[in-house]
Amino acid sequence: MDEAKANGIRKAFIVFHYPVxxxxxxGPIPAPDNPHKVIASYAKDMEVIVLNGHxxxxxxxxxxxxxxxxxxxxxxxxxxxxxxxxxxxVPADYPRDLxxxxxxxxxEYNYVLVDVEPGQKTKFTLNxxxxxxxxxxxxxxxxx
Numbered sequence: 754m755d756e757a758k759a760n761g762i763r764k765a766f767i768v769f770h771y772p773v774x775x776x777x778x779x780g781p782i783p784a785p786d787n788p789h790k791v792i793a794s795y796a797k798d799m800e801v802i803v804l805n806g807h808x809x810x811x812x813x814x815x816x817x818x819x820x821x822x823x824x825x826x827x828x829x830x831x832x833x834x835x836x837x838x839x840x841x842x843v844p845a846d847y848p849r850d851l852x853x854x855x856x857x858x859x860x861e862y863n864y865v866l867v868d869v870e871p872g873q874k875t876k877f878t879l880n881x882x883x884x885x886x887x888x889x890x891x892x893x894x895x896x897x
Contacts, residue, residue: 764869765795767803769803772821773789777810805824810823811824813896814851861881865877865880881893
């Protein structure tokens, strides 16, 4: 990230498995190892998007100028069919999930298209599918 910043790179995508924020599954990376504060230190200099998986649900966060996409709906059952793992206890001030918006997750599959244009805001389009259908039932623009 330091090298990207030094070279004037304006957008950075960071991809790793275990989520920085999660309201489902086994939760996020524990606080002592969670990289959010380090990553957030770059948000004033560049657009930073973090892609995570691991918990088999989709959750979206916008925290401290960082965009977090927890993308667990690509090919395995999502949490709603794994009883007891759809909503873990989080502190009252925990960031809001911008995808489910406080509603219980539903079983779905999805994928995100990311359009990157120099000098333009990055565009995120999520296409939603039910397991029994090859046709999307919804499309959402994220972070609008």
